[in-house]
Each structure stands twice: as C-alpha cells, then as structure tokens.
Amino acid sequence: MRKLLLSGILYCSFVSLSSVYAQKSEIPKYITNVEGVKEYSLNNGLKVLLIPDASQSNMVVNIVYSVGSRNEGYGEKGMAHLLEHMLFKSTKNLGDIKKMLSDKGGAANGTTWLDRTNYYEVFPSNDENLKWSIEMEADRMINATILQTDLDKEFSVVRNEFEIGENNPDGVLQERILSTAYLWHNYGNSTIGSKEDIERVKANRLRVFYEKYYQPDNATLIIAGKFDEQKALQYVGQYLGAIPRPKRVLDKTYTLEPAQDGEKFVELNRAGDSKNVGALYHTVPYADKDFAAIDALGEILTSDPSGYLYKTLVETQKVSSLYAWQPNVRDASFMYFGVAVPNDKDIKATRDIVRTELDKIPTTLYTDQDVSRAKAKIIKQIEGVKNNTISFAINLTEIIGAGDFRLGYLYRDAVEKLTKEDIQRVAEKYFRSNNRTVGIFIPSKEEQRVKSVEYTDEQLVTLTKDYKGKALEKEAAAFEASIKNLKQNFVEGKLSNGAKYGLIKKEIKGGKVQANFKFPVSNEKDLAGKTDTGGILAQLLKTGTKTRTKEQIQDRLDQLKSSIYFNFSGQVLSINISTYKESFKEVMEILNDLLVNSTFPQNELTKTITDYNTYLESNLNDPQTVAFTELSRETTKYDKASIFYTPTIQEQIDAFKKIKQTEIVDFYATILGGNNGVGSVVGDLEAKSTVEILENTFGKWNSKSKYELAKPTYFETKILDKDFITPDKENAVALGRISFKMTKSSADYPAFVMANEILGSGGFLSARIPMRLREKEGISYGAGSFIDVPITNDVASWSYYAFLNPTKKNAVETAAKEEIAKALKDGFTAEELKSNLVSWQNERKTRLGSDDTLMSLVNTYLQYGVPLEDYDDLENKVKALKVEEVNAVLKKYLSLDKMTSVYAGDFTKKL
Template identity: 65%
Template sequence: MKKTLYSLVFAFILGTAPYAIAQKSTTNTAQFVTQVEGIKEYKLNNGLQVLFIPDASQSNVVVNITYHVGSKHEGYGEKGMAHLLEHMLFKSTKNLGDIKKMLSDKGGNANGTTWYDRTNYYEIFPYSEENLRWSIEMEADRMINATILQEDLDKEFSVVRNEFEIGENNPMGVLMERVINAGYVWHNYGNSTIGSREDIERVKAPQLRKFYEKYYQPDNAVLVVAGKFDEKKALEYVNKYFGAIAKPARALDEIQTKEPAQDGEKFVEVKRAGDSQAVGIMYHTAPFADKDYAALSVLEEILTSDPSGYLYKSLVDTHKVSSIWSFSPQLRDAGFMFIGAEVSKEKNIKQIRDEVRTELDKIASNNYTEADVKRAQSSIAKQLENLKNNTIGQAVNLTEIIGSGDYRLNFIYRDNVEKVTLADVKRVAEKYFRENNRTVGIFIPTKDEIRVLPNEVSSKEIKNLVTNYKGREVEKEAKAFEASIANLKANYAEGKLNNGLKYGIINKEIKGEKVIISLNLPISNEKDLAGKQEIGSMAAQLLLAGTKSMTKEQIKDKLDELKSSVYFGFSGQNLTVNINTYKKSLAETMKIVKQMITEPTFPEAELEKLKIENVTYLEGNMNDPQSVAFTEIQRLTNNYPKSSLFYTSTFQEMIDDIKKVKRTDLVNFYQNYFGANNGAASVIGMNEKEKIQQLIDDTFGKWNSKSKYEKAYPTYHATVKNDKIINIADKENAAAVGGLNLKMNQNHSDYPALVIANEILGSGGFLAARIPMRLREKEGISYGAGSYLDVPSDPKNESASWGYYAFLNPTKRDAVENAVKDEIIKAAKSGFTAEELKSNISSWKTSRETALGNDGTLLALSTNYLLNNISFDEFTALEKKIDKLTLSQVNEAMKKYIDLEKIISVYTGTFKK
C-alpha cells in the first residue's frame, strides 16, 4: 500500500532559576516502572514518562519527546496553533538562546512534527556524553522556557502559510483533506493539522503562550532515549534537568467530544487546477487501542495490496483506476480509513467514482479466505518486524503510538494482528463498510438504516489493558559497531566472482539479524542504450511481476512470509537491486531473486497497468511548480541531444515514450542488456564470507550482459545567465530554482573549499545557512530554501553543478529573487566570517559522523570502492583537507565558482492573475 500522509499548564516562574524546583530533589528522581521487550520505562514524580531503548549496534543516539497535544486540542480561533507552536519552539529559550543555531552548530538530524493527538521533537546525533546531555537539557529548557516572541511569530506565520500553500498544490492532498473534513461533524479529526490560513495569520504571541503553558508540561509528555547511550548518564541528566521541573498544580481535562454515527453517504466535489484525476473515500473506524483496529488492518491489506488485493484486482487490473492505496492513522479516538485511487485524465471521473462505489459495496459480503488473512498478517508482520529492528526509526515512530494512548499499544496491536481470524475480518467488513458510513463527498434520506457507532476506549480501559503487559522475550542484542572509517576497514572483506561481479562484506550486525544486500550493476554503452531509458526502467520494474514458476501475487506472498523485500530499478546505465531480509530467510530469498532475473515473464497485463500508473503520475507533475522547475533547470543547464543518456525529457516526452513501449521491447532489453558481470554487490548484517560468496555466485554468477560495457561520461557545458518564468494557472505556491555548471570532480584542489562555501551559503546547519536564514528566518517569505552542490567522485568525470531553490508565494517572486542574489553578491564581495567557517566545519563533520551510523552510507562507500576504486580513506582525507582550510581559501572559492553571470534561474507558478 502507498501510505499518504498529508507532514505546559505551568505557573510562569519569575527570577533567575532555570527551572521550577520540586519540593525535594529526591521526589523527582526517575523510578523504574517496567520493561517491555527491550523498552525500559521510568517515571518522574512530576509526571514525566521516560522510555529507554538501548541498542549497542547503533552509533547514534536519538532523543525524542512527545507531548499529548495536537490539532485535536485546538478550539475556535486556534486552528493550526499546535503546528505553529511546533515551529516556534525551534526559535529560542530564556536559558539556552537560539535553538536553531545550536542545532546547526552541532550537526546531526533534528525535526519536529504535529498530528491530531500529539506533537514531537527529536534530535539524532553520533553518541557522546555531551550530545546526550545537551539534547536532554535543551528539551527540558524549551518545555517551559520558550520565549515565543511576537517578532519571531510575525516571521514564522508567513513560513507556515507558505507550507500550507505547498499542500494546496497537491490535488490528492486537497481531496483527502476535504473528504475527511466532510466526514466529521463534531470531532476535531475533521480539521487539517496545518490549520486555517486565517487563524495562522491572526494568532498573537500571548494566545500561543497560553496554549504552550497549558500543554507543555512534564505530566503531559513522554521522553524517549534510544540507540547507543550510557543509561546511567541518561538517568542522571533526566533527573537533573527534567526532575527540576515542578509538577503542575492543574489537571488536564480529557477531551469528551464523541463523533456521532454517520447517517447517510456524503459526497464531496473539488474543482482545482491539475491534470490527474482522483477518487477518495473515507470510512469511520476504530481507535488504535480497539481490537477492531487490528482486524481492520488485516482487511485493509486484503483489499488494497498489490497485486492480491480485492479492490486492486477489481479496479487496477481492469484499468478503471491507475493505482489504489489506503491510510489508517493510529489515533487515540475513533479514527478512519481513507482509500485513494488515481485516475487517468482520459476517464470519465464521475463514472469511475460510481464504479468504485460499486466495488466498495461488495466489501461487506466478499467471500474472504483463510489464505487472504494469512497473507495480510505476513505483510503486516514484516512491516512491524522491520521497524522494531530499526531502533532509531522505532524511537521516532513511537510518537504515533504514544499519541494513541500508550507505547505498549504497539505490541498489543501486533499480538492482536496475529490473533485475527477470518470471522473477525468478516465481522469488521460488515460493521464498518456500509454505505451510510462513508464519505465520497449530499444528504440522502433513507429508512431503516443500521448506523455505525465506533467503539470508544477510555483512559482507564487503556491503563487496565497495558498495566500488566510484559510482552515477549527480549531478542539477542546486536554487537556494538563503531561508526568510523578505521572500523569499517577493519571489518571489511571483498572478493570477485568468475563472471567479474565484485562483492564487499561489512561485518556489522543489525538488530534482529537483518541482512541488506545492495547491488549496482552497470550495463552496456551509450550507443546501444540510446532512446531506451523508459524501456529499461519498465523492464526492471517488471522483473517483480512474475516468473515461469511464480505469479506476481505468489512472489509478494512468499517475500512477505519471509519478511523480505526486493527492489529493481534502472536509470542511465545502472541496474540497481536492493534486497532486505534476515539471516534465516536469506537463502530462500536469494532463490526467488534468481527466478526473477533468470526467468521473468513480463506479463502483458502488468505492463499495461504499469504504463497507466506511470503516465498518470507524470500527468500529475506536468503542472506542479516544483516538478516543472527542477525538470526545466536540468534541461536548461544540460544541453544534450535527445538520444543521449544524459538528456532530460519533458514530461510529455516521457509520457509519449512510455505509451510506445511494447512487451517485445522489454524482452529484448532484458535479453541483451541486463546482467551482473560488470557490477558490485555490498552486504551488511552477515559476515560468513564463503556462504555469502556461494549465495551471490548461485544467484548472479551466470547472469551476464551480452552488450559490451563502456561507461558513459557527461560533458561539461558552460552556463550563461538566464531567467525564465513559467506561468502555471491557479497555483497557491510557486518555486524558484537556479543552477550553474562547474568543471570539477572531488580530486580538484578547490573542492574542499567549495564544499564549505556551499555549506555557509545555503546548505549547512539546521536552517542556519545564509539563504535559508534570509528567506525563512529573517523575511519569512519561504518555507523551504537552500542550495546544493553536486560534484562527481569519479576522476574521469568533470561535470559538476551548483544550485539553489526556494518555495514561495507567487506574490513574493521578486522578493525571493532579490534576496537570493543579494546573499550571493554579499558573500562574493565581503566574504564569510571566521565564526561561520568554524561552526560550519564543525556541523559538516558531525553530519558526516551521523551518516556513518547509517547502514546505507556504509553500503554506498563499499559500492563506490568496488566500482570506482575510491578508497574508504578518501572519506577521512576530505575531512583532513577541510580541517586545514583557511577563511581566504573558502572566500576565494565562493568568488571563483558561484558567479551570478553564469546562473540560470527558473520561476514556476501563478505570477499573472
């Protein structure tokens, strides 16, 4: 399924003390409560709940705090206040000062999100005692000491409004919001979390402070610390910083609003600019804590999964819609299931809507089978297992579970999914999937309706449900792995198969004994691949569509059962294969992969579905400002003939090429071009070299490309200043994108200085570089702005580029253009400061250290070494060069390479009304 998402009551303390001190320091010492499957729970006397999830195999630590406050808690005139407050808490505090600057200086990853029931903030850093201490101190400080200044709010509401406008450009997003809004009569789940534009613009700092002081308190929060960290030190810091905050005297009232049973099918029609059509349907369902939620999840998989889903088969296989997906958020109160279907613009949308409704009417009476239930349970189990074994992701994802009532509900949900029976599926299908319980968008009087009233779950019931829950035995912990190049080299082995395929093995354990194999398989040459990009891409995608021995449905079912995932993709000259599995499933998974690459059938029906899906997706991008801007800048900066691998097609050209593809084209491409003999495979999570070599050899050792491989290189094209405005009708948001070409690779002596110049100008830190600071923080005219630098590592490639981007209200086009160009001029004329150089080098290095804690980074380093002979030592060598940089070298690189007279700019949006 494609998941679409749309993104302190506290007596104010006077005096100089950083925090309100509790009666006795011992009363606010974290006390151990329980341990559930590796999650250790503590509680402070002031009400703060603390969860520790240690994982020695990680090199990073995440601190994530969740507040039980979201858009559900907003009253009249407050729509969007929870989300706006989330933005404001990245401004400053009375004790620590500028939060964004500190986050920027430290590097790492940080973010905040708001949803119906909760708001969260998290930071991910390479583990050190100082990073752990600072994160906990900072979260405690901004819990009660945020400044929330009117001058900051005046700038930030424009940024939030711009974020709102970006969402207004998404046809499916707008449809989904309108359908959900129409589906609810009283409950605040019917209101968009991003809020009302009018409320966002009119809210004042005192109003926001009242909201902040009501909900941002320890008894309304859950702190999660996960990854690699010293538990004793973490408790010490929690006690020191959070323990010093007094328990508030007030008690928060539980929201009592209950959505009444819907009493008739509703209809919504949205008419907005766009190219692709869509149908959206919402059914009222159950809270996450209700057992029905698990049964509904199983039914959701049975209905919409590709390729076995009942709705998928009746609507996608028959070409009535190009794709179908569903979304069931984990909510505290009775929630909903949203089903979305994208429809080709050639179709009659009202006829398709009625045909979709006809299929929905069958849900309650479909003859579901035991095999359907088992298949769905396997798919959900795989998703849950993968998340559980990604500790950093698990810690952040717990935000949703905590918001729904309690962190243990996640395990109870898993247990409930495993217990779902065929009778349960039929029961929830009959209970919830009634015509009078759905919104497709008019009131229709009917008689003898059986109205649906979803179950409610009280806080007391949740407490009783989770109090004595112990969960399953804690699995064996993965070994610690230091995130450093030296350690990577010490734990790396390589080899080569007889057919030429190289492989590298990273001896690093992953939680749950997970194994990841990443293959990059270069093929053919520029001449033979001319005009075949869409054919190659579709051939790669359809390797999963069936073999001589297994159908597409059987392949997916088996992979779900094995908790494995396989991906094929093709672009340029590279076929990529990604395999995610577990040690116990590796051998069987590789047998399936071997079938896919040696006996694919490329079913005609699957090709037609894929063509419709891809065309519909491209149609949706044809008038999207951001998509158009980034595509057009590529076309203007890279002047290649259409036959070249490096040519950038227009959306219409891609659509035309896709419609021409025939099954015989795919078969010929597969037979003549695909193969592994020039490629590289990188493995992480398993270090048995002989076994791995045997598996890779058995799978890919005889899969060779017939076409001679010659690596194609792009050529450098000098760019000349040019501004292009593309008007797109009826768009709330606009985009500005600029770029210039550089003749450089990473061996160039100026590369290190240019890296840091770009960091300071537009790419570094947490929104602290000059371009985002000017456009977002100072002037509030762009939600997203920055710059990027793309320099190849291959010593034979000298085609590099630099660019900037900004997303804006169309009325701010001139202001954005002037601000970006002014920052470039000032940087070239006056240079950067010594403080900027120091802080950006520090945050850049920290971000790279953070990246080394990511398995994807380690696999990429291995692949680059195997294919391009780029030594791991180059990673640290670049850091050493950057450590030696002088301010004059960085300023000189800025003046030398970022030249306004060479920048091409594209502006897309509704600039003329």
C-alpha cells in the same frame, strides 16, 4: 567587548540554572520493561522510555506531547502546528535553538498531528550530546520565548507550507472528505490549520496554549540507540525532574462523533492536473481489538497483486492505482481509500464504479490465504520498524499519541491472532454505505448505524497495565561508526564473471541483513533511446517468472519479512534488499529467478505505464516538477536519444505510451547483466557461504552488450532568468544553477564543499541563504543550496532553491542573488567557517552510523577504486582549510554572470 559580555551573562545564567537542577534532581522511578522498552516516571508526571541498542552508533532523543489538532478550540486551528515551528526559535536560558542544533549537526525535526506533537534530535552517541539534548528539551518545555517578532516572520513560512499542501489534489480531496465525514470531532480539521487562524493568531494566545499543554505531566520522553543508561537517567532527573508538576488540571476531550446517518458525497472543483476518487469509513480507536482486523482487511482489499479491489479496479485498468490507510489515533479512527484515475476516464462514472466495488466488501467471502497474506505483510512492516531502533523510537510517537506505548505490542499480538472470521466480522460491521463519505445525502430507512467506539483513560490503563510483552531478544553487538572499524570488518572479492562484492560483518538488531547492488550495463550507443524502457523494465521485474506468479513472489517475500527493490537510471540497474539472516539465501534465490526468468506479462506492462503516466499527468503543472525539469533542460542540450537528455513531462508521458513488450524483453535479454557489477552486504553473515550465495545469484548472469562508461558533456551555463507559469497554483519554486569543471579528487573540492556549506547547505537552517529567506524575512518555506561534483568526470554544478508564495517571487529573487553577491564580494568570516565545520563534521559522523552509508562507501570503492580512507581524508583536508582558501575557491567557480535561473508558479497572482 559587547559580544564577550553577553557570553559572560549567558554563562552565569547557565551556572545558576545548573545549580537549581542539582538541588531538585531526582532518580526516575522504574516501572517495567516491555520487550526492551524500559519505562520510568518522574514525580512531575513525565513518562520516560529508554530503548538501548549498542549496535547503533547514533542515538535519538524524542519528546512527545499529548497535544495535537484534536485539542484545538475556536480560533485555534493550526495552533499546535504553529507552536511546533515557534519552539525551534529560542528559550530564556539556552537561547537560539536552531543555532545550537546547527552547531551540533546531526538531524532534528518536529512534527504535529491529530493527537500529538513531537520533537527529536538524532546525534552521534556521546554523553555530551545526550546531556545537551535533555537539557535543551527541559528548557524548551517551559522557557520558550514565543516572541511576537518571531511569530511575524514564522506565520508566513507556515502559510507557505499550507499553500504547498493545497496543490496536492489527493491530499486536498482527503481533507474535504474528512471535514464532511466528521461533523463535530476535531479529526475533521486539518492539522496545519486554517489559513486565517495562522495569519491572525497573536503570540500571547499561543503562550496560553503552550503553558497549558507543554508540561511534564503531558509528555513522554524517549531515548533510544547507543547511550549510557545511568547517565541518561541522571540527566533526566537533573534537568526534567527539576520542573515542578503544574497546578492546572488538563481537561479531557470528550467529543464523540455521532453515528453517520447516510452516505455523504463531496464534489471538489478546483485547479489541478489529476483525477482522484476518495472514500472514507468511520472505524475504531487504535486501542480497539477491531483496529488490527480492519488494517488487515485494507491489505486484503488493496494489496498489489492479490487485493480484491486491486484486481477489479487496477487489473482491469478502470483506475491507475489505489491505496488504503487507517491512522493510529486516540479516538475513533477511519479507513480511507484513495484512487487515482487516468485523465481519459470519466471521473463521475469511475466514482460510481468504485462505489459498486466498495459495496461488495461486506458480502465477500474472505479466505484463510487472504488473512495469512495480510498478516505476513503487516508483521514484516512491524518487524522492519522494530529492528531499526532510531526509526522505532520516532515511530512510537504515533502510538503514544494514541494512548500508551504498549498499544503497539497489543496491536501486533492482535494481528498475529487474526482469523478470517475476524475479517468477515469487521467487513460486515463497518463497511456499510451509510458509514461512508464520498458525496450527497441519500435518505433511507431502518439503517444499522455504526457508532463510534470510546475508550476512557481508565480503560486504557486496565488494558495495558499488566501487559508484559514477549521475551527480550538478544542485543546486537556494538559497532563503532568509523572507517577504521569498517575496514576491520570488511571482506572483498570477485565472482567468476568479474562482479565485485564487499561483505560488512555487523550485527543488526533482529538479525537483519541489508544489501545494495549496482550493475552498470551497456554503452551510450546501445542504450540510445532506451532509458525509458529500462526504467519501466525495472518496475516489471517482480511481475512474474517462468516458475512464479507475481502473487507468489510477493507472498513469499512477505512471509520472509523481506523486500527486493529495483531501479534503472542512466546505465545502472540498482537492487536493494532488506531481509534477515535466516532468509538471505532464499531471498537471493528469488532474486536470481527474477533476473534470469522474468516474463513481463503484457497486462502488467499496460498497468505500469498507466500508473506512471497518471502520476506524470498530475505533475504537468506542479511548480516543483516543472522547475527542476526546465532547469535541467535549460542547462544541458543533449540530443533526444542521449541517456542524459531531460524530456519534458509530456514527452515522458508520450514515450512511455510507445514502449512495447518486445522492447522490454530485448532489453532484458541483451542489455542487463552482472559482469560489471558491484555490491555490498551488511549483516552478521558467514563470509564463505555468503560468497557462494552471491556466486549462485550473479556469477552466470552476463550482459551481451559491451560495457563502456557513458560520460556527460560539459555545457557552460549563462545568465538567464525565465518564468514558467503554472496556473492557479498556490506555491512557487525558484531555482538557479552554475556549471563548472571539477571532480571529487580536485584540489579545490574540500574548500568548495565548505563554501557551499556556509552559503546554503550547512547547519539547521543557519547558512546564509536559508537564514536570509526563511529566518530573517520569512519569505520562503525552505531554501538552500546543493552541489553535484562527480567522481569519474568533471561536469559539476552548484544550485540554489527556494519554495515560496508566488507573490514573493521578486523578494526571493532579490534576496537570494544579494546573498550570493555579498559572499562573492566580501567572502565568509573565520567564525562562519569554524561553526559550519563543526556541524558538517557532526552530520558526517551521524551519516557514518547508517548502514546505507557504509554500503555506499564500499560500492564506490569497488566500482571506482576510491579508497575508504578518502572519507577521513576529506575531513582532514577540510579541517586544515583557512577561510581565505574557501573564499578564493568560491570566487573561482561561482559567478552571477553565469547563473541560469528558472521560476515556476502562478506569477499572475496579486497580493
């Protein structure tokens, strides 16, 4: 009765709220259309962007607030990020946000950074989801409860997230360099904030910050994907238009970082397993014309294989890898160079070598080819994001945070117009040693200091207000996310060597084409002791052929805005391709060259192994890596030569060091081949010509080793609790696993899927394990469960995980086991099954809207004969389940007496 009464009260509140919305509704005012992005505004100051794409089956609602760590004052470090967490709790009118998101399914998240905070939801396209998302964001904007009781639980979760970040040597070094480089501006502060501020802030202080910044005149709402535009505008006007414009006036931030007056140095001494060098240069805001030139210079310097720094540092094996990045921000930005150093190198000597090479940046004479190459790569990246509407809408978050969504187009236009003179100019202007941070102060005279560039809001308006963009592109046709529609647009066949293919006829924005190929090869005997060789080989397939150099391969792919990725695992070579309709044939010709003419230069093999081992060395004491490695080793007992054997991290390092070029060449010549492969292609391609291209690419590529599917051995798990100490690590990981026999065709599989969903995998952190560990007790940053049930063999398992502070190990262990024991003893309720079924169905609907899912379904059908209809059949079986069946299957397969648990962390730490 109490539950019914409460529901009635909430319903009445909802009706009352709706009537208010109806009274104050307004029609958003149309502003402009820039290349398919339609801008509107409300009288309360809210900006609205609509990005329709009928080819999508999903939609995203993304709201961006112009507040981040840049806006935090004394004692407020990390407040914007902490509020991001708190705004997933509850609101006065709608109630529990996480519960509602869980019931809706789909994908949802919130992120915070230097200039902005955003919240987004990706759901299957329908009016109900559109309306609910807009109504929820309106309620969350002004009616968040921000209770002290919720904060008491959440701050430890955020602190745990802070501690996980503290274990990343490269990330920590970058934070310290930033804090040294910026004397006054808040870009020197970590967005996640001060640990002490996180722990001490009170809810009333958070509310003041919330009420100041989380208002319509400080927000931009983005709706993208497949949706009814008129209804979207109606809902925006109804729910968000009802919010009055705040009376307070937001003070503008005005801190301008002074010109740096000498090179700075940082020496960071703390626990870790890898050596890193970092260097930072102050640059310009995203709005500045020089930003694009600096980005291109970063590509010219670090790109593999053509980069100047790459050639002098990585090619010569002085370092194992390097990267550069420049964040898109509102105020003066920075260019950061990150360098990974092998453990056998002297870190201080390497630092000086890096500085010497950086000093050459202003005096290097750059070429037209350098600029052309960098422009091709950047434009490829821009086009890749632009033609994925959901990602594009979320990616706009950063650009809006930098000042205005049109800045992204101005940046693209600036990239297209770049010349070598632009590159030379920014190299000479910004890349001076007195504008660099790596260490100690060195006095010098007559420096040409680089001042920060500032843009006022008025300048931004002048810069962007009349921008119209390029001509609108043709809209892609709608594609229904259903198995029935997939089958209607699907053609299959065989190549002359027996390889199977599936073609999915679907228009993708921009004429994009996606392809995924799986090539099972060889047999367990021929592959014994060679899986490491296969893994390294896959990374070397783009390092040169008899007809093309590594540089030529990468340059041409960038010019075609295309990518080819290889991976080898177990006994399968996987190939993923992203390209465009007009480039598909040439990209496949390049792929054929890589598959039949690769040369595997010795220097590339050496570099690749060094890079891999440097990464592995950095993870020798990483709790997450150690935990997952050791759990696999404890639950499977294969011989070392088996393709299923899990090596220790050190064994993996030692194995890579022993790989010879002759072994790579032999593996390539005798093991690889396409005659047992399957592949799927998604795009608006003509079937006959596409089959001809596939035949030319794979039809004569055959393996000399007989293919036999290798099947794993079943090892029954036993009760075990084992600790692995990782000294001085701030976070820890708990893992547990139970093995059993089951396949996806087993009668018990549907019920077991839902048992796992309710216990640890389902909803938006609403299943039992995450609800207990994170939401109720706040002792884990992330917790849940997952299953591994195969198609072709019956070696299956269920696992749970939790990320935690080492001092919370006993509490996490107790809570997790109690939740499992409670489920086994008392079972789940019919209400739990009902609510998790809804979110599970919605999540599957969302997943079916992904091209990756379509290709995966087709490849599974081609390789194993699993009918496409099985996707719907599983859903029908799950919908017919009774809670008694779910409980019975849970008890049949899970038992704490068979659970192997491992814990990795520094459990010597005290509270």
